[in-house]
Amino acid sequence: MELDLFRWRFVHWQFMLTRPSNYTAGNIGGSVSGVKIAFLGNGSYAFTVTGNSNPDGSIYNSEEAITSQTTGRLYGAIFVRHWDSYITPQRQTIFYGSLKKDGSQYALSKVVNVLKGTNLESPVPQFGSTDNFDVSSSGIAFVSKDPVLQPAIFTKINAYFVPLTDFTVASPPSPIQIQTSGFNGQATSPVFSPDGKQLAFLRRKSVQYESDKLQLFVLTDVAEPNSTINALPTADQKGAWDRSPSSVFWSPDGKTLYLTAEEHGRVALFTLEPPSVTANSSSLPKKVFYDGAISSAYPLSNGDVFISGSNLVDNSIYFHYDSTSGKSNVLSSNAKNGTVFGLSRSQISEIWYPGAAEGTQIHAWVVKPSNFSATQKYPLAYLIHGGPQGSWEDSWSTRWNPAVFAEQGYVVVAPNPTGSTGYGQGLTDAIQGEWGGLPYEDIVLGFQYIEENLDYVDTSRAVELGASYGGYMTNWIQGHDLGRKFKALVTHDGVFSMVSQLASEEQWFPDHDLEGPYWKNPSSWLKWDPSAHTANWSTPHLIIHNELDYRLTIAEGLAAFNVLQQRGIESEFLSFPNENHWVLKPENSLLWHTAVLDFINKHVGLPTYSEQSSYAKQLRSEAWQNRKGDLGRKV
Template identity: 50%
Template sequence: MTIRAMKFTPQVLLSTPRRSAGVPSPDGKFVLYTVSTYDFDKHSKTTETKLLDTDVNFVDTLPDGEKASDFVWLSNHEFAFLQGEDEGATSLMICSRPEGTAELSTSYVVEKIEAPVANLKIASLGDDEFGIVFSAQSTKEGKLFNPEKAPKTHSSGKLYSTLFVRHWDEWTTPQRQSLWYAKLSAPKDSKRTLSKVQNALSGSGLSSPIEPFGGTDHFDVSQWGLIFVAKDPELNPALHTKSDVYYLPIDWEGKGSLKSPTRVRIEGFDGASTCPVFSPSGKKAAFLSMKKDGYEADRNVIFVMPDLHAVKPHAEAVLAGVEKTAVWDRSPSSIAWTADGQSLLVVAEEEGHANLFEIHQNKPHKLFTPGVVSDVKTLSSGRIFVSGSTLVDNSYYAFIDMAAASQSDSAPSIWSHSNTDSGVKLGLNSSQISSIWTPASNPKVNKEVHSWVFKPSDYDSSKTYPVAYLIHGGPQGAWNDAWSTRWNQAVFAEQGFIVVAPNVTGSTGYGQAFTDAINQNWGGDPYQDIVNVFDYVGKHIPQADNSRAVALGASYGGFMMNWIQGQPLGRNFKTMVCHDGIFSTANLLSTEELYFPLNDLGGYPWKTKKTEAVHPFTTASAWHKWDPSAHLSEWATPMLVIHNSKDYRLPISEGLAAFNVLQAKGIESQFLTFPDENHFVLKPENSLVWHKTVINWIRKHVGLEPFAEEEEGGVEFMGGLKVEEEGKDEGKETKET
């Protein structure tokens, strides 16, 4: 960014250049990354590949880097990457920067692969040769699948005879994700070549990475072979989260047939596994695994495989404790090895942040990292390169010196680089952010609840401001000190609101017991936590005008909007915004991952011998107890409802039902939908409409001028017949729903 924003608006948020995680060279001198920028005047996005020289902070732009991705350094001066081609093909490219020069050489094509390819990983095999692995879809026969060249059918019909007919925003197909491998040769006549690409999972019945969000965090490669995670093929993925770790030796010379993957068995751990990583020597490995099947937010336990070459390789738990008691009550989300292979580096949420920890000799030590760490890379020197963000900075890179960091929790980074000058270019600063701690509804699991408070940049303590309460989704999630282009607290604060974002019961990063406490408790303790936060703000923040309060939430936060509508707190808000929320718990039976409501609501909503054996049923079922549609008679607060057509997690009927009730009751309401979006609104033009519509709605109901004119919103406004509000039409029979 070269121009400082005068005011942080949704358009500034969405047009601010977005950096990928940085990929440093082994010595840390160069960092590769991509930058994508959306231009609302041209209605188009541009993507560039950048090379940052960390010695002088000079940034160079790679020519023809618009479709480049998945950068992997082969040496300090040579790197490989993937490049998208026409008709669904992908090229494996090589580019170098000759030592002693300031110019990049022209990249060249090593191999053109006739399919969409992603998630490139490379391991040194010695003698300047490398083993490469990437992911791509495969056909039933185990061959590469290119959807652009697949035969077209004359009918759009799809016939299913088992669960899991669709996932996230796509209908399931016979194709599956596979891992493919080949050997990259040493240069000959200045160019490298690639051996035949082979499907490592062919005939195994396994699929990896796990869709829809699995990537390089689901596999790793070494000179010895491949380690990866895959769903248990004997269990239906709609009912189970169980995934296992597999080790597959690879003969990179291709002289022998490929062996079958060996499953790593861990007694008592039947949940999801992720983040398998080889040590630098390739002789050890580590990964994360959960105990409980069907529970996505169970605590991740660290496992280490000390000897992959043993006759029977085994895994040992780290910091696990005994029974249900954990030595370290945090749940890591990612894992890596230090350069010497003696310690582990893990990222774990902690009280509104995602910190980097070193695990050495079975003891955790927190390293200094601001905000939320999103990616970690180890350099050959032993230094650590991290990518991350904060609530005011959309991207930072930093080097951490392990020797200094191991001596203190506050050891500063030895080099950093911010995309937005720590928010200054956006008109934001960290002084706008503070925290409050309020009494928890259930002191047995946590005595206090943490909330972020975000004030406008032009905040004047002599004035009062309307309050926007943001409720996060999950429900096992959290508002962290991280940047977001979907629910950005600064956007609402800069519209003249004091933003309060509570991490209520069920939130992650405050101990596993606090996370687990939301089970079968959706409208109980979390709701009371919000009431406590609301009361605290009204009593202790005089600048916060609770008489002009609004509430907004998405997913579980949307459920909470619908729940609050039927509860006393709902009458304290001027308006609410419900994005892709749950209207009726019964309709959760239409979700794709059925294990989610079965776990969170305590089993099936019916009783049979078969279901009782799998999920215990209670007469006081949470399915009925926490159903927002059971309290429709109390709904009275104006609400904006947003729901998207491709949301298969919570189908659009949920949003339509809520809007229909509001309209039938004569409650002021609007319905916004995007037929081409899923559970999120990701396309920049759609996101701008989302922001304009939401901000206009909440500003109107707290007495502020519109943020944008209706005709500027870029949304097709549909008129309709007005429904009289219940009880207002005297002399006529009141209509009820």
């Protein structure tokens, strides 16, 4: 298909503010997105877009693609498939061009593939986006998987710079790899300074660890690719700042760098003075905004910052941060801080308790029902997050939303045990070789803390739920003592057999966390295998697994369900043929929530969701009828 790109751009960016109507400056012969622009002077602009390219470097157009005479796929290297799709000959790429005045109107130049003939791909699949590249009057910066190392085994992503001043040239200069001595992991978030002379970006040290700490680097002169400075260095290369920033951008005057980073279950905004050619940054980043979870932040021309984010009771909040006063104010709150949904920030609290490892403190969110009464006792919904290098944040979600469970009548406790992010790199790294060890012990200690300290929680009516690594932990809990504390368990796309991780697409993940590939260290893999403890399984259990999940194949869910059924344990299995690791389609999401809430509610004495919603009951009935070969037997 053709994307009439600049009709859209003229409407939204208003290059021609004085014109009474918009017009088409030109067409691009394929589907593109991710527009970025840079002013070149004399009323002209450089732009970049991203889209798929054919093996010859031309832009991919699905309507013009030749239909293959076979459905077979032949591979000589991994990846074979990634996330939810098989690898095809097409590659993501960055195209550039210019927009110049032609008489009274702007004209679009021919777009050029900046990566043609390089064997590089950007944005990096599957989730690379506009944070993987930037454009300025001096050229284009981007990140790409290392072209030599196996992409499924190594996490190395390099940063590159393509010097360009004329964005109409048909043959761009070859990309220059930006050097970062001693750091060979993932690079991300390249962003030019306002004058285009410097480049800031983030990079990890390890070549085979996707959750190593991101550190800030600045290329102080884009004309000198070896002028890279680690902004906050230490002799051991661990970095002076014990946080892992997720994004970086410059102030309009180029005198301040802004960073977003997780901290204690929130995503905060920090400021830092940029390093110079002769000196690193003189102090650690300063926290300037700490309210919920930032999803994006943009500098304004006057030096202030526009922030969008959410929290546990509001799905969309916009803030204005005043860089002069250091204060922020709410510009818009979609749910009026939760009140539109019948929620309130008073429902949210947090607890800290001693962890299993000496000296650790584990943080957990507590979410109460909106009609909470301190004189009553409520069943517990214990939520375990995925990752395992991740965390429950003060943020809104349409998939795992604690408020949904709280409004059913649960007190929700969501702990961030060993392996979680935002509490220092030490806690994150401690998951290695400890999948069913320290995190499980932290979760046990959290349950004990709830029993002893939260007198409004009825732990005799507790349920536990988790997805991905949280699903692994649920299966692990089922086979251990803590599993007998719960009335029901829910596993979404979880690990059943550790050896089955050899079928996953990103092999660097188990190789790192389980301390080596299976054939070199089988004992570490087998030590934490949930399938080894199925003789202890006895708690009612709902298994959910999706057919497009190539990270954890559907065999994991089917194996767990087969065990439950053969052992005579009350159990159900829910699957979606058109969903991946997540459930994203609205009706599927409603069925997901219906099945989950029906299963756990009946075990703690709460009304099922099907009893509360006729449409949800209809969806559940349709899903039940869709089963093929069912014998109608209830376990």
